[in-house]
Amino acid sequence: MGNSAQIQDPETIVKLSQPQHTRPADGADRKSVAPVICYPPETLQPVDLDALAALRANAHRTAEVVVPPRDAACLDVPAGAFFRILSVEGPQVGDLNLWSSADPSEHFYSGKTRALHGTHLSTGDRMWSRFPNLRPMTTITDDSLDWYGFDAFGGSVHDVIGTRCDPYTGRLLSGDDYHHCCHSNLTRAFAAHRGLSLTEAEPLVHDVLNVFMCTGFTRNTGQYFMKASPVRPGDYLEFMAEIDLTVGLSACPGGDCSASHSSDAASCHPLVIELWDPGEAARAAHQQPAPSAYDRSHGA
Numbered sequence: 001m002g003n004s005a006q007i008q009d010p011e012t013i014v015k016l017s018q019p020q021h022t023r024p025a026d027g028a029d030r031k032s033v034a035p036v037i038c039y040p041p042e043t044l045q046p047v048d049l050d051a052l053a054a055l056r057a058n059a060h061r062t063a064e065v066v067v068p069p070r071d072a073a074c075l076d077v078p079a080g081a082f083f084r085i086l087s088v089e090g091p092q093v094g095d096l097n098l099w100s101s102a103d104p105s106e107h108f109y110s111g112k113t114r115a116l117h118g119t120h121l122s123t124g125d126r127m128w129s130r131f132p133n134l135r136p137m138t139t140i141t142d143d144s145l146d147w148y149g150f151d152a153f154g155g156s157v158h159d160v161i162g163t164r165c166d167p168y169t170g171r172l173l174s175g176d177d178y179h180h181c182c183h184s185n186l187t188r189a190f191a192a193h194r195g196l197s198l199t200e201a202e203p204l205v206h207d208v209l210n211v212f213m214c215t216g217f218t219r220n221t222g223q224y225f226m227k228a229s230p231v232r233p234g235d236y237l238e239f240m241a242e243i244d245l246t247v248g249l250s251a252c253p254g255g256d257c258s259a260s261h262s263s264d265a266a267s268c269h270p271l272v273i274e275l276w277d278p279g280e281a282a283r284a285a286h287q288q289p290a291p292s293a294y295d296r297s298h299g300a
């Protein structure tokens with residue numbers, strides 16, 4: 001079983017442990033210092049959403065992959081093409097992995113993406129690859145749930161704060177072995193797609209973008225929470241591939257993630273990945289972001 005604790009009102013939750021140390025005389029002053037944004041958005045290259053919309057307007061749907069409930073599937077998306085993750089049949093959360101098709105060791109880096117764009121992603125945000133490349137793998141071009149913003153609990157959709165449900169944490173917390181967590185689903189799908197063994201594929205599976213999942217942190221205990229996803233059939237999240245990608249998506253066993261995950265308890269639905277191709281000429285004109293220019297000498 002996963003975490004099924006219901007959070008009624010984050011304001012009523014108190015920390016279980018009390019501080020062991022008294023607050024210093026200037027403690028209130030230290031706490032009242034105003035925060036600054038670590039990475040102000042203007043430090044990043046601006047995204048030209050109008051140009052992307054013009055490209056998207058000429059794209060045609062050329063492929064579609066159905067991701068079965070409690071399972072995963074992969075799709076190759078060439079640089080300059082678009083892909084759309086679509087909700088069908090019922091509310092369902094998806095766990096998204098991205099790999100460079102040319103070198104799958106270059107994969108999505110959720111932690112740095114969170115540092116650059118915040119806890120939840122939407123239109124205009126990018127998904128960055130791990131060191132040493134640290135370059136945009138996708139740009140989000142459309143989000144039918146962008147109206148949601150943040151709710152009264154501090155929750156929002158499409159987070160880069162969770163990791164992915166996995167059998168190791170399940171065993172740690174419950175002692176059970178459950179084989180259809182997103183980590184295992186992505187491992188099986190990526191292995192099959194690339195012709196790898198499970199042992200070769202598993203280390204390349206990584207922390208995800210939680211598509212459609214509604215999450216946050218409780219305000220006074222800082223605990224990670226989830227609540228029923230607001231996604232409904234017809235909703236979508238859409239991306240442009242900045243480099244040649246292999247996209248992996250798991251339909252999480254948590255379903256809409258309203259109560260539990262890491263088990264067969266939740267009601268689950270499929271998801272669809274659609275490929276939208278703007279044409280060979282448009283793709284050829286797309287400028288792929290270069291890997292980081294850092295020289296990797298590390299001061300040695």
Ligand SMILES: [Zn+2]
Nearest residue numbers: 165182252253
């Ligand atoms: Zn999951």
